[in-house]
Amino acid sequence: MGTSISRDQIEAFIRMWLEAVEQEKEMTGLPIIRDEKTGDPLFFDQRELRLRYLIPVKRIQPFFEGLQRGQVLYTECRSCGSKYFPPQPDCSRCGGTDMEWKPIEGPGKLLTYTVINVKPTSFMHYEDYVVAIARMKEGFNVLAWLKVEDPKQVRVGMDVRLVVDRRKPENYLTYAFVPAESQ
Numbered sequence: 001m002g003t004s005i006s007r008d009q010i011e012a013f014i015r016m017w018l019e020a021v022e023q024e025k026e027m028t029g030l031p032i033i034r035d036e037k038t039g040d041p042l043f044f045d046q047r048e049l050r051l052r053y054l055i056p057v058k059r060i061q062p063f064f065e066g067l068q069r070g071q072v073l074y075t076e077c078r079s080c081g082s083k084y085f086p087p088q089p090d091c092s093r094c095g096g097t098d099m100e101w102k103p104i105e106g107p108g109k110l111l112t113y114t115v116i117n118v119k120p121t122s123f124m125h126y127e128d129y130v131v132a133i134a135r136m137k138e139g140f141n142v143l144a145w146l147k148v149e150d151p152k153q154v155r156v157g158m159d160v161r162l163v164v165d166r167r168k169p170e171n172y173l174t175y176a177f178v179p180a181e182s183q
């Protein structure tokens with residue numbers, strides 16, 4: 001038999017993590033806490049209301065450091081030139097591990113988008129939002145939210161930029177598109 005954990009213990013752990021992650025967000029702007037045993041950084045995903053995920057992010061930590069500097073980074077394989085976004089720490093094309101971290105400059109061209117009116121349960125606290133895919137100047141596609149005043153302004157083919165955004169109400173740094181002409 002393995003170790004069994006009671007529901008109360010799980011709730012206690014979650015409360016402890018929540019307190020730790022709130023402190024981290026105040027200090028660093030990111031919901032990343034340390035694994036108690038290994039010290040490795042763990043991304044605390046707060047979008048899901050019932051299940052919370054701790055995702056090991058040690059090998060893509062430069063991505064989060066980039067967000068703190070206001071940059072959205074991708075990786076490029078120094079051996080074969082393949083580019084990855086979301087960034088990958090290894091090259092799945094050639095097996096290389098020597099990756100360069102580079103900021104996405106853009107702009108991108110909007111390929112497709114969807115206005116989300118009926119939100120899944122875990123997103124109920126958001127207003128209507130636009131999810132878009134754009135082809136970036138760097139040569140890969142990015143899927144992200146598109147921040148616009150009015151979804152009716154959105155057109156396929158419009159230029160967009162990728163920016164760092166502190167999303168409410170979770171209050172952590174992530175990336176989003178904005179129309180290229182705006183801030």
Ligand SMILES: [Zn+2]
Pocket residue numbers: 077078079080081082091092093094095096
């Ligand atoms: Zn490669």
